Amino acid sequence: MNKKKLGRLGEVFAKHYLILQGYQVIYMNYLVNRYGEIDIIAIKNDKVEFVEVKTRSVSFGDKVYGTSKDAVDSRKLKRLSKAITYFLAHDGRNYRYYTKKLSVVTVDVGYVEVEDI
Numbered sequence: 001m002n003k004k005k006l007g008r009l010g011e012v013f014a015k016h017y018l019i020l021q022g023y024q025v026i027y028m029n030y031l032v033n034r035y036g037e038i039d040i041i042a043i044k045n046d047k048v049e050f051v052e053v054k055t056r057s058v059s060f061g062d063k064v065y066g067t068s069k070d071a072v073d074s075r076k077l078k079r080l081s082k083a084i085t086y087f088l089a090h091d092g093r094n095y096r097y098y099t100k101k102l103s104v105v106t107v108d109v110g111y112v113e114v115e116d117i
Contacts (some may be wrong), residue, residue, distance in 0.1 A: 010055025010107035016113050018042050035083040047099040055107045
């Protein structure tokens, strides 16, 4: 499976995981041309969650080292922050009283890990 297909598969898995956690997924692959893409935007109660999905393929029993926070470097975090700001200004909903949260969902073979950043 190529890297792009693996990434999309991870995003679908993460979407279903969030739905099982009680979230309503409102956007997938929200594209802001200048800043890139927000993989998933979801709402639960008074919280809007912006999710970066990292899918890792582990072969031959090798362990993937590092946390999901390590999967997003400072450059990516800056671009995500700008994309989120754009989204909040242009979506048309009022998110003023929502808690905003950025998370990374790491999909590895056999398990999923979610960490707040």
